Amino acid sequence: MTSENIFSTIDKDLLTLNHNLESMVGARHPVLHAASEHLFTAGGKRIRPAIVILIAKAMLGKENGKVFYSHERLAEITEIIHTASLVHDDIIDECTTRRGVPTVHNMFSTKIAVLAGDFLFAQSSWYLANLDNLAVVKTISKVITDFAEGEVRQGLISFDTRIMVNEYIEKSFYKTASLIAASCKGSAILSEVSAREQDKCYLYGKHLGLAFQIVDDILDIIGNPDELGKPSGSDLINGNLTAPILFALTESPELQNLIDNEFEGESDVGQAINLISKTQGINKAKDLAAEHIQAAINIFSSSKDIEYEDYYNLVKVSLYVLDRIN
Amino acid sequence: MTSENIFSTIDKDLLTLNHNLESMVGARHPVLHAASEHLFTAGGKRIRPAIVILIAKAMLGKENGKVFYSHERLAEITEIIHTASLVHDDIIDECTTRRGVPTVHNMFSTKIAVLAGDFLFAQSSWYLANLDNLAVVKTISKVITDFAEGEVRQGLISFDTRIMVNEYIEKSFYKTASLIAASCKGSAILSEVSAREQDKCYLYGKHLGLAFQIVDDILDIIGNPDELGKPSGSDLINGNLTAPILFALTESPELQNLIDNEFEGESDVGQAINLISKTQGINKAKDLAAEHIQAAINIFSSSKDIEYEDYYNLVKVSLYVLDRIN
DSSP: OOOOHHHHHHHHHHHHHHHHEEEHHHHSSSHHHHHHHHHTOOOOOOOOHHHHHHHHHHHHHHHHHHHHHOHHHHOOOOHHHHHHHHHHHHHHHHHHTTTTTEOOHHHOOOHHHHHHHHHHHHHHHHHHHHOOHHHHHHHHHHHHHHHHHHHHHHHTTTTTTTTOOOHHHHHHHIIIIIHHHHHHHHHHHHOOOOOHHHHHHHHHHHHHHHHHHHHHHHHHHSOHHHHHTTOTTTTHTTTTTOOOHHHHHHHHHHHHHHHHHSSSSSHHHHHHHHHHHHHHHHHHHHHHHHHHHHHHHHHTTOOOOOOOOHHHHHHHHHHHHHHHOO | HHHHGGGGGGHHHHHHHHHHHHHHTSSOHHHHHHHHHHHHTTTTOOOOHHHHHHHHHHHHHHOSSSSHHHHHHHHHHHHHHHHHHHHHHHHHTTOOOOOOOEEEHHHHEEEHHHHHHHHHHHHHHHHHHEEEEEEEEHHHHHHHHHHHHHHHHHHTTTTTTHHHHHHHHHHHHIIIIIIHHHHHHHHHHTOOHHHHHHHHHHHHHHEEEEHHHHHHHHHHHHHHHHHHTOOOTTTHHHTTTHHHHHHTTTHHHHHHHHHHHHHHSSSHHHHHHHHHTTTHHHHHHHHHHHHHHHHHHHHTTTTTTTTTOOOHHHHHHHHHHHHTOO
16 A cells, blocks of 8 residues: 555645645745755655544545645644654754755754754744634644653663663654644644544544554664665664564563663664564564554544544555555 | 842742743753753843733733733743743854853753753743633744744854844844744733734834843943853854944954954954944944834833833833943
């Protein structure tokens, strides 16, 4: 299942999104514009805005059919927040490539990257305020706090092999799932559905986001750097102990040794990946991702208020997340 | 006139503010907490929150007397946004000391500084959303966009001696006056006064903020590093051509030469300061600051709705800004 296939129902929405993203960051400042465009045009799966639109369609149901202007704007805001966080994350994690192109702080400078990230966060706050919906503003504001929380937690526990899978899940919530969950809820709020439906959308986004992060973490180990758009094993190098690594650690004392010594050479990372592949680490992480996808799908399975086609699309996008590793 | 003298009417409010600032950034993360506390306890003049409270008192008038909880919160949010911008500015400008103590990126690391700034911006967005006033959210959100705009402009025109004083004023608006103006307007909105009064407060804050920046820029040249809490001449080093420098340039071709060569040694900066002191640059910049202070004071001079004591306090705080260079 390809992403083109999944997103075919919302093709037009995503085209508009790509066009709007560029005009939203503005063309007044050549350097900032170049830095932002650099990331926006490098692609990215646009899975976050896609989910916002799919939730909007599902919540609005047959009568409305067409999503609102505010839904489209929320989808754009979500992608801008995500991109802003990537620009700052890349400084913090010292990544050199992202989405297959050099990172902003690598291609331009750390200064420009700090500025470009601030600029994108600022633009998103401003567009958010102008959605004129206080409940949505509150829901999304919380996410940016969660990002910082996630990054700090990641920093605090790097190379700490005593951490548990539940700490990893908590960190992944702050880092990834919080934005997807909040933007699903925001999309539901804009569709004016009940608080109960809003909470369901939040949970759907939360489970999808967690699965998404676990899959990303598996790909960091088994993925092809060309397809990933970044070098593999970067989590290992940064001491970011993800699900497959934590599961592998329970079976491999050699891996434990390597990580305790914080990887002295590049060959150590290759060796660590090799050790992980000999354990059940990857499989157990796949199971964990599948559990969260199942939990996401289950949320709407008994919902009578949702059209079959809309439900089917939400299932499809969920399975696509998992498909990236199969 | 000392700052203790000026702020005596709002002593208690500022004490509460200092206490709240610490608890608002949270004690969960030792490193982030240390980074933020480092800046909050290093002092700072707290002039921004003081203005928010003084405007609140002026707008509420005699009947109410006491400012609202939301005014206090806005004062705190304003100081948090300001501190966040300082942390990121110090990375961008490569400053090593601030408020008399090492900057966050110098004492901790660039990574922690990016994170601490993001965290503070995020906290401010969240507290802002929870003021439950969409007009205030919109007014303040605009400021964060303006910050980034100001920083980019500063970067684009560094060492460019062709820039005009009006470009400098525009940049200073984005960098400094926008936050003070918007928080004055926010304070007026929370006091539920008319749109006309809100606009007056905005203008008052704008002129005060511009004067404040001009005074800061004069102090960067004539100030004592111990009192400034940072080395003097740092604007020159960064190619940040401020009002006194721009005025001096019209009289001194030697200064032009030095700046065109982007300061090859530290002695060049000393020489530049020396050259500036031989021109009318400082005096002309003082006049420009005084003009903006006068404009700020004039805004409320004909206002019948404002108590004399409140007006007097707004005048006092304005004159205090100017007094720092006299």
